[in-house]
Amino acid sequence: xCLSSVYQKTDGEAVFLCKNIxxxxxxxxxxxxYDLMGARTVIPGEIMDIDLMENVILIKEKTx
Numbered sequence: 001x002c003l004s005s006v007y008q009k010t011d012g013e014a015v016f017l018c019k020n021i022x023x024x025x026x027x028x029x030x031x032x033x034y035d036l037m038g039a040r041t042v043i044p045g046e047i048m049d050i051d052l053m054e055n056v057i058l059i060k061e062k063t064x
Contacts, residue, residue: 004055006033006041009048014058017043024050024057031059 004021007014018041023034026047033041044062051058 002052002055003036004050004052004057006031006043006057006059008043008045008059008061010061017041017059021057029062033057 003019005019006017006021008017009015018033018035020036021033022036024047025032029044029046031043031045031047033043035041043059045059046062047057048060049058050056
């Protein structure tokens, strides 16, 4: 089983948001993440990069 950690690119830095993410659903201006226990996290922005070797998902911060 591959679980990932989610980071958001903010001011040039990757800020940790959540871990043990099992499911990711991209939407209009947001990314919905579900962890191993089914907890839902909604992150404003869009997917920038998914690195399955490092188990990292990088979200680009939503701009106004």
